Amino acid sequence: MASSPSLLPLLLLAIPFSAALVGAAAPRAFACGRGSPAAGLPFCQSWRPVQARVRDLIGRLTVPEKVALLVDNAAGVPRLGIPAYEWWSEALHGVANVGPGVRLGGAYPGVTSFPQVISSAASFNATLWELMGKVVSDEARALYNAGRAGLTFWSPNVNIYRDPRWGRGQETPGEDPTVSARYAAAYVRGLQQPYGGPRGHSRLKVAACCKHYTAYDLDNWNGYDRFHFNAKVSKQDLEDTYDVPFKACVVEGKVASVMCSYNQVNGVPSCADPNLLRNTIRGQWRLNGYIVSDCDSVDVYYNLQHYGSSPEDAVAYALKAGLDLDCGPFLGKYTESALNKGKVSVADIDAALTHTIAVQMRLGMFDGDDQPFGNLGQQDVCSSAHRNLALEAARQAMVLLKNDAGALPLSPSHLGTVAVIGPNSDVTNTMIGNYAGNPCAYTSPLQGINKYVKTVHQVGCNGVACGGQQPIEAAVEAARRADATILVVGLDQSFEAEGRDRVSILLPGRQQELVSKVAAACRGPTVLVIMSGGPLDVSFAEADPKIAAILWAGYPGQAGGAAIADVIFGTHNPGGKLPVTWYPQDYVDKVPMTNMAMRPDPSTGYPGRSYRFYKGPVVYPFGHGLTYAKFTHALALAPTQLSVQLAGFRAEPFNSTALSGRAVRVTHARCDGLSIPVHVDVTNAGDRDGAHTVLVFWRPPSGHGAADKQLVAFEKVHLAAGERARVAMGVDVCKDLSVADASGIRRIPLGEHSLEIGDLTHTISLKAEALRR
Ligand SMILES: *[C@@H]1O[C@H](CO)[C@@H](O)[C@H](O)[C@H]1NC(C)=O
Numbered sequence: 001m002a003s004s005p006s007l008l009p010l011l012l013l014a015i016p017f018s019a020a021l022v023g024a025a026a027p028r029a030f031a032c033g034r035g036s037p038a039a040g041l042p043f044c045q046s047w048r049p050v051q052a053r054v055r056d057l058i059g060r061l062t063v064p065e066k067v068a069l070l071v072d073n074a075a076g077v078p079r080l081g082i083p084a085y086e087w088w089s090e091a092l093h094g095v096a097n098v099g100p101g102v103r104l105g106g107a108y109p110g111v112t113s114f115p116q117v118i119s120s121a122a123s124f125n126a127t128l129w130e131l132m133g134k135v136v137s138d139e140a141r142a143l144y145n146a147g148r149a150g151l152t153f154w155s156p157n158v159n160i161y162r163d164p165r166w167g168r169g170q171e172t173p174g175e176d177p178t179v180s181a182r183y184a185a186a187y188v189r190g191l192q193q194p195y196g197g198p199r200g201h202s203r204l205k206v207a208a209c210c211k212h213y214t215a216y217d218l219d220n221w222n223g224y225d226r227f228h229f230n231a232k233v234s235k236q237d238l239e240d241t242y243d244v245p246f247k248a249c250v251v252e253g254k255v256a257s258v259m260c261s262y263n264q265v266n267g268v269p270s271c272a273d274p275n276l277l278r279n280t281i282r283g284q285w286r287l288n289g290y291i292v293s294d295c296d297s298v299d300v301y302y303n304l305q306h307y308g309s310s311p312e313d314a315v316a317y318a319l320k321a322g323l324d325l326d327c328g329p330f331l332g333k334y335t336e337s338a339l340n341k342g343k344v345s346v347a348d349i350d351a352a353l354t355h356t357i358a359v360q361m362r363l364g365m366f367d368g369d370d371q372p373f374g375n376l377g378q379q380d381v382c383s384s385a386h387r388n389l390a391l392e393a394a395r396q397a398m399v400l401l402k403n404d405a406g407a408l409p410l411s412p413s414h415l416g417t418v419a420v421i422g423p424n425s426d427v428t429n430t431m432i433g434n435y436a437g438n439p440c441a442y443t444s445p446l447q448g449i450n451k452y453v454k455t456v457h458q459v460g461c462n463g464v465a466c467g468g469q470q471p472i473e474a475a476v477e478a479a480r481r482a483d484a485t486i487l488v489v490g491l492d493q494s495f496e497a498e499g500r501d502r503v504s505i506l507l508p509g510r511q512q513e514l515v516s517k518v519a520a521a522c523r524g525p526t527v528l529v530i531m532s533g534g535p536l537d538v539s540f541a542e543a544d545p546k547i548a549a550i551l552w553a554g555y556p557g558q559a560g561g562a563a564i565a566d567v568i569f570g571t572h573n574p575g576g577k578l579p580v581t582w583y584p585q586d587y588v589d590k591v592p593m594t595n596m597a598m599r600p601d602p603s604t605g606y607p608g609r610s611y612r613f614y615k616g617p618v619v620y621p622f623g624h625g626l627t628y629a630k631f632t633h634a635l636a637l638a639p640t641q642l643s644v645q646l647a648g649f650r651a652e653p654f655n656s657t658a659l660s661g662r663a664v665r666v667t668h669a670r671c672d673g674l675s676i677p678v679h680v681d682v683t684n685a686g687d688r689d690g691a692h693t694v695l696v697f698w699r700p701p702s703g704h705g706a707a708d709k710q711l712v713a714f715e716k717v718h719l720a721a722g723e724r725a726r727v728a729m730g731v732d733v734c735k736d737l738s739v740a741d742a743s744g745i746r747r748i749p750l751g752e753h754s755l756e757i758g759d760l761t762h763t764i765s766l767k768a769e770a771l772r773r
């Protein structure tokens with residue numbers, strides 16, 4: 001343990017002149033550290049306010065030095081003792097070795113790999129989301145201390161999962177703005193662990209980044225790709241769908257960074273749009289942090305979208321729009337010539353650096369060798385507590401879609417041999433999805449099941465593509481001789497990934513044939529486990545009486561196989577719910593992926609998107625998820641009437657083609673503290689302990705172009721068999737009960753609002769009231 005960072009100060013005291021030893025034991029050189037040429041300068045004085053330190057440092061830099069700091073692999077400034085810094089690290093669901101900032105290896109071969117985000121979202125447990133963020137921040141700091149990671153992580157991805165074909169839907173918390181907003185704020189708080197410092201300038205454990213702003217959810221489909229795509233988005237959809245998680249990330253999560261996307265939004269590249277970056281993120285939401293481009297975005301809009309007639313124009317668009325950091329070399333190459341041609345000013349460059357350097361200061365990167373969290377090391381990565389949380393998270397991610405006649409859980413003592421079949425039945429890497437690091441250790445589904453019962457194993461398909469000749473017959477033979485069959489099928493990154501959207505949402509190749517034949521052959525129950533990020537049309541299996549149960553395992557992370565087995569054999573009672581609608585194939589056949597509209601359009605037959613707007617047939621709805629327990633709801637407290645006080649304005653006609661009746665503009669209402677309590681008594685009327693998420697849906701007064709219904713609150717509760725508990729939730733009237741009109745202006749409709757909780761419906765009558773003086 002001689003290399004433990006916490007021992008370094010002692011070693012240095014003991015042998016102050018042994019530079020060789022210091023070099024060997026401490027690969028990190030910290031700005032403002034011992035012997036720095038800048039020691040004593042104001043920017044090195046950590047007791048000074050961040051802004052003053054930033055000003056002091058920027059005032060000392062030459063133009064070439066400044067320009068070299070505008071890119072992700074920022075050069076060092078040796079004359080001031082500032083080391084080079086790579087801004088690009090990733091930590092989507094565990095530290096990931098995707099960006100150049102993270103280098104796993106040596107004493108740090110692996111990290112804790114939590115379930116892919118779409119699976120964590122299925123837990124509907126905000127406590128878990130924050131806790132995972134905190135664990136990741138521990139591992140991130142430990143890696144940073146060892147010189148193996150940066151402190152700026154470009155995670156999470158909170159784009160709305162609009163279309164089931166999107167290859168990166170797996171990285172997101174799903175289709176619902178309320179879930180995505182809560183996820184964004186919770187995970188970011190967990191990662192950043194803000195502490196100390198004056199208000200608004202708290203110090204950060206690591207800096208998170210919400211990406212990709214905005215309306216990005218198409219990678220490569222039918223000749224359209226993200227580098228060229230112009231997302232045509234209405235102001236209404238932007239306000240009540242696409243922007244919602246980003247706003248929560250900045251306003252509630254206090255994130256230190258936002259990343260703009262490759263695509264254009266209504267004809268302007270996101271990263272060159274002053275309305276999106278300068279006015280919305282920084283102006284309205286008051287981002288305290290930096291705005292970074294997606295990697296090579298500036299190059300992409302200049303060279304592929306032909307936005308800007310010279311590279312210098314492209315630079316000017318970026319800096320004037322409010323971009324602070326370029327992931328890629330473009331700004332490093334062309335900013336000086338843009339300056340010489342008068343396209344940008346030194347003040348534009350300084351403004352960008354003010355934002356990036358302030359984040360570095362809040363992270364302690366200019367505090368010398370006495371680094372915060374310097375005690376975190378090898379013992380804090382893949383610790384047993386972290387590995388247990390990865391297992392716990394995987395269990396909470398499991399969504400039971402079908403369970404005929406209580407076929408599950410299986411009782412191991414009543415089973416001789418169980419056939420374990422399918423292309424994903426013994427996978428490891430597939431379980432962690434994308435943007436992951438090497439995990440501490442894997443438990444594959446087969447390994448997990450082997451802990452409970454004697455198994456025979458057959459893949460049935462050599463890989464998820466499952467085309468041509470496949471060992472299906474051998475699998476059928478194994479099922480015929482077994483007492484029960486567990487099939488693990490689905491997708492992997494060869495079907496859904498960054499740069500790879502799907503065309504079909506059916507099981508690939510001959511997988512469906514494998515499932516049906518095996519189920520027909522097995523004399524005992526057949527359990528179908530689906531491992532995928534995106535939804536699949538498995539209506540054939542839902543309809544097949546030979547398939548007793550269906551479990552969606554998502555991409556459950558390093559401990560996924562153990563969690564799958566724990567659910568099948570009843571050690572864990574499943575409580576996950578779908579964070580996305582599972583559509584039939586027919587839906588994607590008629591809906592172009594390029595249509596960004598959330599709302600249906602009766603004139604064209606466009607059916608709309610997500611449970612909020614789409615009313616056609618589904619395979620499984622948003623929020624679906626079964627349990628081995630039985631939960632019932634009773635309303636304990638909620639008002640039946642509510643007055644919205646007007647801040648010196650009158651209620652106005654709700655003037656939008658789609659909206660009728662009267663409404664109050666949110667900006668005209670007294671919103672402070674205008675929240676309604678919704679308390680629900682939940683009873684576990686079953687004979688097994690279990691967790692249940694109470695979902696509160698809102699239906700606005702009728703006749704609106706608002707969502708059909710909208711999730712406005714959710715809370716998870718764990719109950720022993722027979723136990724009852726009161727779940728207290730609140731609904732913010734201005735935020736949650738308002739509707740965006742066609743111009744994106746939020747108004748609170750007056751009249752009868754309904755709340756739906758399970759099979760309960762409660763109506764609240766909303767009226768406006770002039771403020772009494
Ligand atoms: C309502 O909106 C329409 C279209 O935006 C506009 O033509 C009309 O003047 C508006 N009416 C009122 C009363 O503001």
Ligand SMILES: *[C@@H]1O[C@H](CO)[C@@H](O)[C@H](O)[C@H]1NC(C)=O
Pocket residue numbers: 125127128131392393691692716717718
């Ligand atoms: C939410 O997750 C945390 C962390 O795993 C766990 O302790 C808690 O019990 C979960 N809540 C419920 C209601 O299951």
